[in-house]
Amino acid sequence: MLCLGVGLSSSVADLIARSRAFASKGVPDHFHDAMYWKTIDAETVQCELCPRGCTLSEGQRGFCRVREPRSGKLYTAAYGAVCAAHVDPIEKKPLFHFLPGSTAFSIATAGCNFRCKSCQNWQISQVRPEDVKNTPMSPRQIVDAALRSGSQTIAYTYTDPAIFYEYMLDTAKEVKAAGLRNMCHSNGSLNPEAVEEISLYLDAANIDLKGFTQEYYSGFAAGYLDTVLETLERLKRNKVWLEVTTLVVPTMNDDTGTIRKMCEWFSEHLGVDVPLHFSRFWPQYKLANLYPTPVETLEKARETALSAGLRYVYIGNVPGHPAENTYCHACKAPVIRRSGYTILANEVRNGKCAFCGADIPGVWK
Numbered sequence: 001m002l003c004l005g006v007g008l009s010s011s012v013a014d015l016i017a018r019s020r021a022f023a024s025k026g027v028p029d030h031f032h033d034a035m036y037w038k039t040i041d042a043e044t045v046q047c048e049l050c051p052r053g054c055t056l057s058e059g060q061r062g063f064c065r066v067r068e069p070r071s072g073k074l075y076t077a078a079y080g081a082v083c084a085a086h087v088d089p090i091e092k093k094p095l096f097h098f099l100p101g102s103t104a105f106s107i108a109t110a111g112c113n114f115r116c117k118s119c120q121n122w123q124i125s126q127v128r129p130e131d132v133k134n135t136p137m138s139p140r141q142i143v144d145a146a147l148r149s150g151s152q153t154i155a156y157t158y159t160d161p162a163i164f165y166e167y168m169l170d171t172a173k174e175v176k177a178a179g180l181r182n183m184c185h186s187n188g189s190l191n192p193e194a195v196e197e198i199s200l201y202l203d204a205a206n207i208d209l210k211g212f213t214q215e216y217y218s219g220f221a222a223g224y225l226d227t228v229l230e231t232l233e234r235l236k237r238n239k240v241w242l243e244v245t246t247l248v249v250p251t252m253n254d255d256t257g258t259i260r261k262m263c264e265w266f267s268e269h270l271g272v273d274v275p276l277h278f279s280r281f282w283p284q285y286k287l288a289n290l291y292p293t294p295v296e297t298l299e300k301a302r303e304t305a306l307s308a309g310l311r312y313v314y315i316g317n318v319p320g321h322p323a324e325n326t327y328c329h330a331c332k333a334p335v336i337r338r339s340g341y342t343i344l345a346n347e348v349r350n351g352k353c354a355f356c357g358a359d360i361p362g363v364w365k
């Protein structure tokens with residue numbers, strides 16, 4: 001495993017001194033041109049990357065803590081500022097129907113456009129890029145590191161890749177040119193034009209569908225449900241291999257009626273072959289006083305999804321649970337057996353079940 005280190009690096013005094021230095025120099029050296037924004041007036045711009053649509057004046061940072069205007073132009077502070085890099089099993093993303101048993105060279109920069117109360121990476125997602133230790137890496141250096149690690153895929157993950165969009169896009173182009181694959185794990189909160197553009201280079205995505213009411217999205221994540229649903233449909237339409245994760249948080253989004261509505265929408269708009277992962281919540285960050293999701297709650301959610309017609313429904317964060325396996329929708333045989341992130345057996349042959357020959361949807365080679 002390669003780890004570039006994650007941690008707070010600066011005292012408050014350092015940061016104040018640095019921001020004064022920035023102001024005196026105009027555009028800081030680490031800033032990079034941002035995409036997707038428009039001019040409001042000489043000193044104000046509006047960011048159009050995500051649905052929050054921050055209107056920002058000179059020196060003001062966006063909600064994501066990454067994008068900032070200088071002299072009437074919008075910049076990103078996240079470009080090339082890698083704060084985490086690891087070689088992970090693709091199953092950890094999670095992608096269960098995409099090159100099983102392979103690894104993904106996984107990167108993040110600091111910042112996020114959500115405020116999830118149970119964020120497991122809050123030390124890097126809820127800070128500015130300037131607040132953590134970074135290793136500068138060009139897109140080409142990412143590709144070289146991925147090749148050295150033997151990974152077939154580069155994963156944009158840990159924080160939300162929406163906020164390092166320009167870096168993800170440039171890297172994704174290099175990755176494709178090198179014959180490797182791209183995947184992202186995202187909250188899906190990105191405006192349609194940006195989704196269209198990155199879709200050209202994405203091979204796979206795991207998008208969080210955190211719940212199925214705007215009330216929950218507002219209270220839990222400070223996010224927008226409609227945009228996430230639109231992103232899911234758009235990625236599916238653009239033939240990006242899609243899997244979806246729902247973190248089931250006890251007492252907050254575990255209502256069976258709402259999960260049923262979500263699964264009915266899922267079946268109708270994404271289809272029954274898109275895998276859905278119900279993931280177990282573990283107490284942390286702002287929900288440290290809540291209890292872990294009971295396994296029975298996850299099993300009930302899975303039964304609800306199966307009864308809505310979904311064919312590939314998994315339970316995550318419960319190592320050894322039988323719902324980690326992939327079962328053929330036709331003969332019900334376990335075609336891929338897993339324990340945690342480890343593949344115990346893979347009986348998918350050329351995209352088909354080795355037992356009955358039915359197609360198993362996914363990217364297998």
Ligand code: SF4
Binds near residue numbers: 051053064
């Ligand atoms: S990407 Fe950041 S700056 Fe842009 S609208 Fe979203 S939160 Fe605001």
